[in-house]
Amino acid sequence: MNxxxxxxxxxxxYWFVNTPGVGGAGVLLLVAACLGSxxxxxxxxxxxxxxxxxxxxxxxxxxxHDHQ
Amino acid sequence: xxxxxxxxxxxxxxxxxxxxxxxxxxxxxxxxxxGWGAAMxxxxxxxxxxxxxxxxxxxxxxxxxxxxxLIGVSMAGTVITAALxxxxxNWRRPIARIAEATTxxxxxxxxxxxxxxxxxxxxxxxxxIYGRAQSxxxxxxxxxxxxxxxxxxxxxxxxxxxxxILRDNLPEAAPRWRRLLYTVxxxxxRGNREQWRRLERVIRVVSILIIPIxxxxxxxxxxxxxxxxxxxxxxxxxxxxxxxxxxxxGIALLFILVxxxxxVSSVKFYIEPRHYRNLGWLFITMSIIWFYFxxxxxxxxxxxxxxxxxxxxxxxxxxxxxxSFWGMVLLMALAAYLLISPLLLPVRWERALFFRPRFALAxxxxxxxxxxxxxxxxxxxxxxxPGLPDLPAALRxxxxxxxxxxxxxxxxxxxxxxxxxxxxASVAVVVGMWxxxxxxIIPTVTHPRLIAWAAYTPTLTEWSLTAASAALFGLxxxxxxxxxxxxxxxxxxxxxxIDAAQAAIExxxxxxxxQPKWQRRGIRKRLA
Numbered sequence: 001m002n003x004x005x006x007x008x009x010x011x012x013x014y015w016f017v018n019t020p021g022v023g024g025a026g027v028l029l030l031v032a033a034c035l036g037s038x039x040x041x042x043x044x045x046x047x048x049x050x051x052x053x054x055x056x057x058x059x060x061x062x063x064x065h066d067h068q
Numbered sequence: 069x070x071x072x073x074x075x076x077x078x079x080x081x082x083x084x085x086x087x088x089x090x091x092x093x094x095x096x097x098x099x100x101x102x103g104w105g106a107a108m109x110x111x112x113x114x115x116x117x118x119x120x121x122x123x124x125x126x127x128x129x130x131x132x133x134x135x136x137x138l139i140g141v142s143m144a145g146t147v148i149t150a151a152l153x154x155x156x157x158n159w160r161r162p163i164a165r166i167a168e169a170t171t172x173x174x175x176x177x178x179x180x181x182x183x184x185x186x187x188x189x190x191x192x193x194x195x196x197i198y199g200r201a202q203s204x205x206x207x208x209x210x211x212x213x214x215x216x217x218x219x220x221x222x223x224x225x226x227x228x229x230x231x232x233i234l235r236d237n238l239p240e241a242a243p244r245w246r247r248l249l250y251t252v253x254x255x256x257x258r259g260n261r262e263q264w265r266r267l268e269r270v271i272r273v274v275s276i277l278i279i280p281i282x283x284x285x286x287x288x289x290x291x292x293x294x295x296x297x298x299x300x301x302x303x304x305x306x307x308x309x310x311x312x313x314x315x316x317x318g319i320a321l322l323f324i325l326v327x328x329x330x331x332v333s334s335v336k337f338y339i340e341p342r343h344y345r346n347l348g349w350l351f352i353t354m355s356i357i358w359f360y361f362x363x364x365x366x367x368x369x370x371x372x373x374x375x376x377x378x379x380x381x382x383x384x385x386x387x388x389x390x391x392s393f394w395g396m397v398l399l400m401a402l403a404a405y406l407l408i409s410p411l412l413l414p415v416r417w418e419r420a421l422f423f424r425p426r427f428a429l430a431x432x433x434x435x436x437x438x439x440x441x442x443x444x445x446x447x448x449x450x451x452x453x454p455g456l457p458d459l460p461a462a463l464r465x466x467x468x469x470x471x472x473x474x475x476x477x478x479x480x481x482x483x484x485x486x487x488x489x490x491x492x493a494s495v496a497v498v499v500g501m502w503x504x505x506x507x508x509i510i511p512t513v514t515h516p517r518l519i520a521w522a523a524y525t526p527t528l529t530e531w532s533l534t535a536a537s538a539a540l541f542g543l544x545x546x547x548x549x550x551x552x553x554x555x556x557x558x559x560x561x562x563x564x565x566i567d568a569a570q571a572a573i574e575x576x577x578x579x580x581x582x583q584p585k586w587q588r589r590g591i592r593k594r595l596a
Binding site for chain 2: 016017018019020021022023024025026027028030031034035038041042044045046048049051053055056057058059060061064065
């Protein structure tokens with residue numbers, strides 16, 4: 001008989017969906033990934049100040065980005 | 069040093085350092101309500117959830133109603149500003165900061181409602197320790213956390229250039245701690261070309277991401293209900309219905325908060341009636357969609373005639389839940405009337421005596437008088453006879469006719485006072501949408517599928533904690549806008565330049581066709 005749980009993919013999905021703590025760990029991983037990427041983005045923006053450009057502007061316009 | 073317009077400095081920066089008695093009175097009043105709520109929560113923790121109206125079978129009450137309502141109003145802020153940013157809508161600029169702050173603080177208070185609802189709040193940790201991926205509650209925790217983090221990040225990155233401007237343009241009398249606060253939070257913002265390029269790229273990516281995250285949050289919240297077999301909840305429409313209601317109530321709250329900020333601070337100059345008018349179009353659209361979805365949700369119940377679902381519908385239409393259901397319908401109808409009807413009034417009618425506000429007030433007062441007379445014992449004592457009409461009924465009909473006349477005669481005032489009309493409609497929508505959340509949760513938990521029905525009345529503890537939550541939300545916004553400008557400095561400056569450039573463009577008229585009148589009406593000349 002072709003039982004779905006004979007298939008390792010279904011076995012993994014069953015384990016993933018039903019094991020206590022796995023969902024919680026998934027949420028924590030998601031939060032960690034989110035915080036990590038936000039921190040990286042902030043660092044990237046902050047490092048933009050180190051570019052060798054003497055002029056600074058209080059607000060951007062399309063002219064600042066060469067009409068891009 | 070970043071240079072800004074002196075006008076912006078006066079209105080948006082210097083005003084942050086002028087703290088009048090109004091601020092302290094508002095802060096103390098809100099803090100007192102929060103303190104009362106904290107005391108009631110401590111009492112609830114000591115005595116248990118028995119001090120609430122929650123019992124078997126209504127395990128959920130006003131706290132979960134507040135949770136869903138707050139998730140809804142929070143959803144709209146960042147999602148709307150992100151959508152307007154991506155589509156390059158220029159008028160979004162002065163209201164964007166208020167919308168983003170509403171989202172962040174609204175979500176925080178929404179999360180607090182779940183903690184307050186739990187008899188043992190420390191067991192929240194069990195959600196992570198024993199949480200299974202199949203649980204809609206866990207999906208909601210994931211969505212809520214993700215949306216809160218992304219919204220906070222969106223608020224912060226849009227604030228970064230302003231923090232740099234604040235750091236460089238502080239008044240002489242500014243306290244040292246505030247100078248330090250802006251310097252640290254600005255993360256060395258300089259505003260050079262490369263930094264602007266990077267910031268705008270990040271804002272664009274976040275704006276794209278935040279729309280599906282926002283939609284997922286509210287649909288996932290609806291799945292907590294719709295993945296059960298409880299009557300009234302097991303429906304596929306609940307997800308989109310929640311999203312529509314969320315945007316609708318979110319715009320309403322945004323209108324109210326924008327108006328409060330506009331009245332109490334010096335940002336009137338930036339937030340104009342055109343912002344209300346433009347956002348009003350979206351408000352009207354959401355109002356129509358909301359009515360359609362409400363009708364659809366109840367239509368399936370009526371058509372199905374299910375033995376479990378139908379008593380729930382009966383309870384809403386003429387049973388114990390009828391006041392909240394019809395209250396919601398009336399408030400929403402009032403809001404729709406206030407928003408749509410003024411647009412339908414012909415301009416030339418506005419000068420007529422009938423459309424003067426004094427006439428509307430006098431008519432409404434006469435209607436009130438007629439209603440009082442209709443229910444007075446002396447009138448009730450008059451017995452209708454062959455020669456005498458039924459006096460109370462005649463007075464009631466007169467009152468309704470006068471109320472209708474007042475409603476029509478106020479239309480000209482509503483059209484002239486866009487802000488006032490929008491705020492009255494928004495208050496009706498906010499209260500109506502809270503009742504809508506009540507109508508989704510409470511009738512179902514009091515009419516469960518398998519066990520005996522019950523009634524639910526919130527206790528003083530629950531009302532106190534609801535008031536304290538609203539006060540905490542207000543207090544957070546008050547303190548935030550005391551520290552940071554309510555209107556984005558860099559965004560309005562950019563918008564002003566774009567507006568000026570667009571105004572300088574001369575667009576030529578299209579070539580005249582010279583089409584005769586009869587041809588414009590679609591009549592073709594018969595060829596000989």
